[in-house]
Amino acid sequence: MSEKAFLEAYNPKDHDSPLVTVDAVLFTFHEGALKVLLVERANHPDRGKWCLPGGFVDMQADENLEETVIRKVKEKTGVAPPYIDQLATMGNSKRDKRGWSVTVCYTALIGYQVCEAGISTVQDAQWFDIAGLDRISLAFDHQELIRIGVERLRQKALYSIVPAYTLPDKFTLPELQHVHEVLLGKPLQKKSFRRRIEQADLLIDTGQQRTERGRPATLYRMRKHSGDHRFVANLRE
Amino acid sequence: MSEKAFLEAYNPKDHDSPLVTVDAVLFTFHEGALKVLLVERANHPDRGKWCLPGGFVDMQADENLEETVIRKVKEKTGVAPPYIDQLATMGNSKRDKRGWSVTVCYTALIGYQVCEAGISTVQDAQWFDIAGLDRISLAFDHQELIRIGVERLRQKALYSIVPAYTLPDKFTLPELQHVHEVLLGKPLQKKSFRRRIEQADLLIDTGQQRTERGRPATLYRMRKHSGDHRFVANLRE
DNA sequence: ACATATAGTGTCTTATAGTCACTATAATGC
């Protein structure tokens, strides 16, 4: 049989295939804490429980998985996040009561203010503080996905400035250091922190400053691809 | 409606779902070169082209995705690899002529000798040198998956000894250094290389030695979880 | 003006990688 004939005769529904969903662990940083966006499930299974934003791939609307996850995040926040990265794919027969299911989970970062308006218009979406999250029961294996997402972001805090994407467009170095400190759960040397960022030329000085208390701090914004930069040496844990 | 009633009424086939496959980029190191295992496709589409070992999830036989990939690798090599890690999930409407498809791709490492017998009994499986692989046309997006796998392994060579899993159970330090050098495409300082491994106590001295030419080299084997160790500083690129 | 708070720097120390010459131990050839 030719390939053409094979493809004409082929019907995907002849095979059983797992359910395929996409989820996003979307982090932000606000009021000194790392937060994750959760959504209240409107339907069975696990109706009423909180879960990650996500859902089924729409084979008509979505060209690829990334489009699916961006569509899902936009539905809840109103905007596309500036940082998105594949986190893990979970697939087994037990994670969803409806049967064998696969979820492709992404991690995304966004500033709090950027999507504040969008989130306030969506009744069922809410930021949850990472600390204490283990006390509430989430749908499916989403608790585990968040754990993996936090661990990944923590690792990145050691050798990159990816956590900067949890901040607004413009931010100060002390703010960024604070995010890293919260992620790593310990104080960092400001000299070391500043020095490596300066040497790698990762940030653009906006020329602006911001004063809260004390001396004003310089406002920076991320240079293009600064999220891809890996320092040759980690901050010590 | 109760959740119980919902689940009883639920039929996964009511939804369209993408095809779900699992693939493995299996590397080994032999005769001074990094190799990847490829399989010749017996069926449409892309019949006759080489591709990664992998295939559909068997929802009856497989409890989870990792079982699927291990089953598929065992079919071609006869053994389960000592190192396996999720690499990336590719999902879009174009990668497979049969329609919207998702592949969960793993990367795995194994010693050449360990599976030599298994591979020789499988007619359609063969090791390919990474160098020059870009000249042959692979099925689906498997060329891209291999590229991502090589890049990931190259990164790991900078801050871990994960590449050791491409070697036999027992190996010498110069052998391991050579793997890293091939991955990074440049010579490394043996003093630096040895020192960091010794300091982190990652290998077990087997007490045995091996002589090829010159002074005999000590044979080591990996300590448990040595693959998880991350050096605080990278080798310089 | 001074106290307080926070931003940012100077400089020494420490940890770890790079360099490279040196020693150690095998096989080989005369």
Place this chain on the structure above:
DNA sequence: GCATTATAGTGACTATAAGACACTATATGT
């Protein structure tokens, strides 16, 4: 046997980047 060659492994100094911490700079509040 002994020199030669090849490869394994070490010693010791240098270079780089992080840690520590005191010091300066520049705001606000009284």
